[in-house]
Amino acid sequence: MEMVNVKINGIAVSVPKGSTILEAARAAGVEIPTLCFMKEKNEIGACRICVVEATGARGLVTACVYPVTEGMEVQTNTAKVQEARKTTLELILSTHEKKCLSCKRSTNCELQKLCLEYGVDEDAFAGYKPQYELDCSSPHLVRDNNKCILCRRCIAVCNEQYVSVIGANNRGIDTAVGSPFNAELKDTPCISCGQCTAVCPTGALTEKDDTDKVWAALADPSKHVVVQTAPSIRATLGECFGMPVGTNVEGKMVASLRRLGFDKVFDTDFAADLTIVEEANELVERIKNGGTLPMITSCSPGWVKFCEYYYPDMLAHLSSCKSPQQMAGAVIKTYYAQKMGIDPKDIVSVSVMPCTAKKFEIGRDDQSAAGVPDVDIAITTRELARMIQRAGLNFTALPDEEFDNPLGEDTGAAVIFGATGGVMEAALRTANDWLTGKDNTDIDFTALRGTMGLKQASVNIAGNEIKVAVASGAAAAKVVMDQLKAGNPAGWTFIEIMGCPGGCVNGGGQPIQPQSVRDTVDLKAVRAKALYDQDAAMAIRKSHESPVVKKLYEEWYDGFGGHKAHHDLHTSYVPRKKY
Numbered sequence: 170m171e172m173v174n175v176k177i178n179g180i181a182v183s184v185p186k187g188s189t190i191l192e193a194a195r196a197a198g199v200e201i202p203t204l205c206f207m208k209e210k211n212e213i214g215a216c217r218i219c220v221v222e223a224t225g226a227r228g229l230v231t232a233c234v235y236p237v238t239e240g241m242e243v244q245t246n247t248a249k250v251q252e253a254r255k256t257t258l259e260l261i262l263s264t265h266e267k268k269c270l271s272c273k274r275s276t277n278c279e280l281q282k283l284c285l286e287y288g289v290d291e292d293a294f295a296g297y298k299p300q301y302e303l304d305c306s307s308p309h310l311v312r313d314n315n316k317c318i319l320c321r322r323c324i325a326v327c328n329e330q331y332v333s334v335i336g337a338n339n340r341g342i343d344t345a346v347g348s349p350f351n352a353e354l355k356d357t358p359c360i361s362c363g364q365c366t367a368v369c370p371t372g373a374l375t376e377k378d379d380t381d382k383v384w385a386a387l388a389d390p391s392k393h394v395v396v397q398t399a400p401s402i403r404a405t406l407g408e409c410f411g412m413p414v415g416t417n418v419e420g421k422m423v424a425s426l427r428r429l430g431f432d433k434v435f436d437t438d439f440a441a442d443l444t445i446v447e448e449a450n451e452l453v454e455r456i457k458n459g460g461t462l463p464m465i466t467s468c469s470p471g472w473v474k475f476c477e478y479y480y481p482d483m484l485a486h487l488s489s490c491k492s493p494q495q496m497a498g499a500v501i502k503t504y505y506a507q508k509m510g511i512d513p514k515d516i517v518s519v520s521v522m523p524c525t526a527k528k529f530e531i532g533r534d535d536q537s538a539a540g541v542p543d544v545d546i547a548i549t550t551r552e553l554a555r556m557i558q559r560a561g562l563n564f565t566a567l568p569d570e571e572f573d574n575p576l577g578e579d580t581g582a583a584v585i586f587g588a589t590g591g592v593m594e595a596a597l598r599t600a601n602d603w604l605t606g607k608d609n610t611d612i613d614f615t616a617l618r619g620t621m622g623l624k625q626a627s628v629n630i631a632g633n634e635i636k637v638a639v640a641s642g643a644a645a646a647k648v649v650m651d652q653l654k655a656g657n658p659a660g661w662t663f664i665e666i667m668g669c670p671g672g673c674v675n676g677g678g679q680p681i682q683p684q685s686v687r688d689t690v691d692l693k694a695v696r697a698k699a700l701y702d703q704d705a706a707m708a709i710r711k712s713h714e715s716p717v718v719k720k721l722y723e724e725w726y727d728g729f730g731g732h733k734a735h736h737d738l739h740t741s742y743v744p745r746k747k748y
């Protein structure tokens with residue numbers, strides 16, 4: 170590889186030819202501020218916060234797109250550079266609705282941080298200031314264009330998801346992010362993934378906040394309030410409290426939920442195990458009875474919505490199993506309600522999820538096993554963190570506590586649901602035991618691990634080679650679906666698809682890390698490692714060995730895929746029109 174020698178603030182560094190100044194600076198350990206930049210996703214040099222002085226260049230240049238040349242000397246922090254950045258920030262603020270005191274992104278806002286660092290005068294420029302209505306039309310997010318800085322990160326990730334329901338409307342000072350024909354988001358084929366909310370540097374895109382509903386339920390003595398937490402939350406919640414990425418905080422998470430006042434703290438993991446046994450049974454039935462193959466997982470509501478909008482003629486490939494969130498809700502409102510002697514109408518079932526699409530999922534049809542919604546309120550990891558902060562809990566100092574039983578028991582197979590490939594690996598562990606009739610010990614299907622968008626493997630199960638695929642992110646899902654339309658040349662039998670790149674650990678409701686961290690830390694891999702480490706240390710690592718799953722089929726359900734299980738744990742899908 171041809172290298173180029175440059176100096177960044179006097180620090181000599183050698184980088185591959187074609188590198189940008191920003192890349193060279195990072196290699197030299199020098200941070201240059203950015204706002205619009207997202208590595209390999211949004212390299213448009215639009216915001217001009219990253220300007221620097223460089224020999225051979227005329228005037229200031231944008232470090233995120235300007236290539237280094239041999240012998241170049243770059244200064245990243247001169248008086249001229251600082252003044253230019255400060256002026257740019259003041260111009261941004263001239264059209265910005267500055268409501269930091271009540272903004273959800275306050276203290277975690279990349280614009281606010283830069284304004285503080287550069288000592289800006291927030292009223293330096295006054296003039297025409299467009300006013301925008303909030304778009305609160307969809308159940309999962311709120312768009313406030315009054316706080317938008319037109320960095321276009323959201324547009325880049327929505328395009329990356331192969332959805333592209335947002336773009337820049339109008340021109341000049343009236344330019345605003347919106348949907349075609351200024352449609353409300355609910356009237357577009359948005360898949361509710363929330364990836365745009367996770368990359369927005371400001372408070373312009375936020376998850377719809379449902380925490381007030383939870384507080385109201387907790388304050389109502391006539392309600393029995395139960396919470397479940399998805400597998401990935403334990404690997405991410407700590408980030409909201411300054412803990413290193415990849416810290417597993419399961420015990421502190423449970424302790425915090427108990428102190429918030431939930432009557433029971435359950436683990437969605439038990440329902441992930443339930444999903445595996447129902448799904449494995451469905452796959453075997455399809456193989457035996459000539460059902461639609463390959464079968465595709467249905468745990469991810471973002472993926473399900475993508476399939477409904479973009480491949481409505483292929484819905485028969487989807488497993489009819491509800492997602493673990495909905496299965497847990499169904500069990501809570503049926504089995505648990507009866508055991509406790511509580512009317513399901515008096516239970517408020519709350520979920521803590523990595524994903525804003527879960528807010529959409531709880532309102533879907535055919536998700537009410539007991540005649541009332543399986544889940545009443547879905548909040549994200551970020552919303553739970555705000556509740557913990559509002560309650561004044563010192564999260565990092567909390568003791569470790571355990572989930573309530575029996576719906577708090579899990580297996581290693583369930584824990585890895587939070588990472589792309591985890592559902593497939595969990596399913597294969599069970600299928601391998603069932604089809605060989607053995608308690609196999611070689612259960613790590615490592616070919617399915619890793620953060621690649623599309624992974625394929627041929628696995629030997631009871632002497633048969635089974636071809637499987639794992640896709641995460643809607644763009645990878647599109648590749649898979651186009652292959653199926655072309656006749657499934659790879660011969661896949663079973664496919665796992667998750668709507669968010671990397672799976673739930675990178676869901677749209679997960680903690681927001683500044684782009685400088687997202688550019689340099691593989692969040693998907695580090696968060697997933699926390700789950701795989703937990704799995705490896707667990708005594709029970711197969712879903713069909715879960716004590717709670719065994720108990721449910723002994724006491725409640727009439728066999729895998731039986732009538733009662735089918736009524737409570739399975740669902741249906743609807744073809745949707747894009748516009």
Ligand code: SF4
Pocket residue numbers: 265266267268269270272273274275276278279280281316371372373
């Ligand atoms: S987006 Fe940032 S700068 Fe704007 S009001 Fe919110 S916290 Fe303040």
Ligand code: SF4
Pocket residue numbers: 326327330332333334335358359360361362363364365366
């Ligand atoms: S939620 Fe997902 S699909 Fe919808 S606008 Fe955001 S990135 Fe696009």
Ligand code: SF4
Pocket residue numbers: 316317318319320321322323324346368369370371373374
């Ligand atoms: S909504 Fe957020 S991510 Fe999208 S352009 Fe505006 S500031 Fe950038």
